[in-house]
Amino acid sequence: MSMRITLGQFIATDSPIHRLDPRTKVCAALVAMVSVFFIHTPAQLVLGFAFVLAAVALARVPAHRLLESIVPLVAVIALLSLFNLLLTNTGDVLATLGPLSITDDGVRAAVLYSLRLVIGVLAGMLLLLTTTPAQLTDAFDALLAPLARLGLHAHELAMVFSLMLRFIPTLANEASTLADAQTARGGALGEGSPIKRVRAVVPLVVALLASSLHHANDLSRALDARCYEGGAERSHWHPLRMRRSDWAALALTVAYIAALIALR
């Protein structure tokens, strides 16, 4: 059992997308991801792909890195298209398999709904590949700042988010080492009945909790030593600034949404 999780897989290159203000990228990516659910026609699908692939081309990230990120989702997407294929009853029947029938609407849905998800995944990945976690934190911090008046600690939330990105791989690594150690002691992780499985995972969870507390203790020492005070005024090495290219990118995003609606 070996888990290798990488998050925040920022690729350091210089591109128009890399240079955009992180707030622009977060907004555009969120819009692109949500827009996916309004794609219902092939023309819209083409438009969606055109929009996201244009961004990919501009970002100059290696294609295999993007493909790698989609691979784990292939199973989910395949399952989804299978459901669509078998459970859609409207339209002309093309073939029957016992109680199930495949219709032309079903085929359409299977292709369309799985492909439109790919657009959303690509948009999200592109954001992670071209934006550093610190930039993401700053963007969320700035975007959520208006909510501070409602009592939301935007800055702290953003900081927690960034620390999470930092520590998930560390803890995943540790979990995998602990799982090894317990397997070597005859622990039956992932074997037997559900009750057995739950019981076998308890030692792992307790050990992982203990070690998380240890990390948390050390981390708070490190944050104090580096004079981090939640909510206090701090400077930024790369202050956020909206440039002309940012406004252009936002305008393009709006234009994309308008076109998507027009093609309905």
Added chain:
Amino acid sequence: MGGGGQLLTDGCRADGRAPGAAARLEHVTLRYESGTQALEDVSLEVAQGERLCVLGANGSGKSTLASVLCGLLAPDEGSVQLVGHHVFDATRPQPIDFDAYRTARRSLGLVFQNPDDQIVTTIVEEDVAFGPENLGVPAEEIGRRVERELRRVALSDYAKADPTRLSGGQKQRVAIAGALAMEPRLLVLDEPGALLDVRGRQAILRVMGRLQRAGTTIVHITHFMDEALEADRVVVLERGRVILEGPPAEVFSHHDAIASLGLEEPFSARLALRLSLPWTCDDSTLERAILDAAQPPQTPSGTSPAPVAKAAGTRNPASSRHDTPPALRVEHVSFAYDRRKNALDDVSFEVAQGASVAIVGQTGSGKSTLLRLLCALEAPDRGRIYVGNVCTTRKRDRRRLHGSIGYVMQHPERQLFAETVLEDVSFGPQNLGLTPDEVRHRCHKALDLVGLTGLDDASPFELSGGQQRLCALAGILAMEPRVLVLDEPTAGLDPRGRRGLRAILEDVRRHGITIVQVTHSMEDAAHADHVIVLDQARVLLEGTPAEVFSVAHEELLTGAGLGLPLPLAWALRLERAGHPLLGAPLTLGELVRALKRGGAPCP
């Protein structure tokens, strides 16, 4: 570490500046809520530009002192001045001046043991910028500092890298750069090398040397005495008290006191003592003294008769006696986590029944992967591994092996989970399906073996660090494995802890158990029966210590980020300076005997 003293995170009050030293502690006493006395009547002054080394065994109060010095913990008694601020004074009505603490902390830097926990972002340069950002340093100035500090720790090429993909030593240098970018007037390094391999530790020492020359005030806390040699002044702590203080040469000359602390003297000092030469810990002084004491050469006979190790890949019949089958047999094993790079590439070797084997190699050479495969946690991609007669390729067979091959992971204390020591130790035996009586019997035997008798009902989380490790080890020994596989079992322990663990492993071996351990100490490796050197996923060298650690392999080993064991390195040094040949001593005892013989070649 539990609560204790008084944690300083927020609060505010009047300002109190005081001139003078970088830090001044007077009669400082600190005890934790649990009642442990961490510091007792400690008076200490750190001068501007000084490099001070604080030495002490585990539990001597070193880390507490570090926290007090960098303004993260206030004591209970005495007075504390940090970078000119009078932060604590027990005689004041309000002893803690939070505001002064806050101001002082802006000029204090801390780097501690675990590099993973000090890096807060996923890009190296942004992590270095984090501190200055918190101080409100202007953007252009941050850029300058980030560049300057990364250059200073020799990581300029890694500015955009993901720190989790760096080696431990590199991560620790990122942490140092992060502290330096805040331009502290006092930098506290709390055991920065404890979790690193030799190369990582040397790099940290080089950085420290550079800082010392640049006039940075450094307090370096460590239990490696050889790291203290470069310091201007050494302070030795025991049970929270300062018991020795002065220049390194003077402090280390109190060898009786040092020995009673369980600290280990620098190799050169131990050698001088054993040769009854005037005490010194300076390498060149000792070299001259030995050469002067040596008798005139008695016709040296050619070159050292150093045996030659087998080239990598060839069979080594020496390790497998023909009467018993080998305990482990690895045949042309390759393994990869992803397609890009092999973690192991065509590795073959055998381990004889009851042998003790050391695997050495730098970070990323494939050691940990090899251990995972040996412990039947995964099957090789190509090739076969046999544990006794059982091949690890099939899952059912691997499952069967988990009782007979014990795996002690790195920092095994992290796997403790149960409410009591006994419960934790019995986890493995219970999984083997033994009767409750047999489980209990085995657990007690294992606890006796590691010296934790009578602690059955204690909580494993309340044991000391060293005891936790022994408890985890007992949990594996209680399964009565035929082969024990350990990943850097002594990492992070102080010399006394290391000696204790070595003695236990010796004991285990006398019970006929085969031991395979990954180590980054060449001296430990020199004590094994058989040494396997891994480099870049392949076996670089293998053989007996005498075969592997030979003059002929000096360059090969250095190239692989390793070195020769110190006794051998010293013998070479002396021979090159004109001393008669000394053979190839691998232990201090052998070197001393060779020197006393006056340098006749070893039989």
